[in-house]
Amino acid sequence: MSSEKRVPLENYVEYPAEEMLSRVTTFTEDLKRRRTVRDFDERPVDRRIVEEAIKAAGSAPSGANHQPWHFSVIEDPGKRKALREAAEEEERAFYAGKAGDEWLDALSPLGTDADKPFLEHAPVIIAIFAQKRGGVTVEEKRKNYYINESVGIACGFMLAALHQAGLVTLTHTPNPMRFLNEVCDRPGDEKAYMLIVAGYPTADATVPEHALIKKSLDDISSWI
Ligand code: IYR
Secondary structure (H helix, E strand, O other): OOOOOOOOOOOOOOOOHHHHHHHHHHHHHHHHOOOEOOOEOOOOOOHHHHHHHHHHHHOOOOHHHOOOEEEEEOOOHHHHHHHHHHHHHHHHHHHHHHOOHHHHHHHHHHOOOOOOOHHHHOOEEEEEEEEOEEOOOOOOOEEOOOHHHHHHHHHHHHHHHHHHHOOEEEEEOOOOOOHHHHHHOOOOOEEEEEEEEEEOEOOOOOOOHHHHOOOOHHHHOOOO
């Protein structure tokens, strides 16, 4: 039996079509300026900016509205060092051959390597955990659904929010990430999903040219 209760849609704003086009174009042009950056300045970021970005992420749609995510902002220098050391150990094995030739070949135009100094020194590191169980309140321990889809969308919202604030970002997915549960003191039924690094770029920050190649509208879409 349904326990559904409904309320009126509030806060919806309709714009004239031309204004919609102008708004979406402005938004798209702005998002297109987002670059993944690995050269972070150590300048601190106002905590309130990060909190707003977490609120943006937390507003994402999710399976059964269970919001199956937790955001750990890792500030403690000891934890940051432990994170860097554990991640770099995994990455050394990855780049030494665990990844396989095809993967390493795909990565070569990006110039990435096993050194991850930003994990220790960038001003903001957020570990995003996906929760296997939960519910619409934090006390619940029900089964969660579409966990990867939900957390992926939340991470997208967070990247967009941090970019909108004027910070640069980097996604990092060390693999395996079990050590993050220990670093962040998270329960075993949560799985680290992604690290989002954010901050100011250094004055001489660079990005790989490869990252500027984007597929065209025709390449990525069809109207059928
Ligand atoms: N996790 C590794 C490797 C890596 C993998 C992909 I796919 C990238 O787009 C970038 C990096 C690292 O962070 O170096």
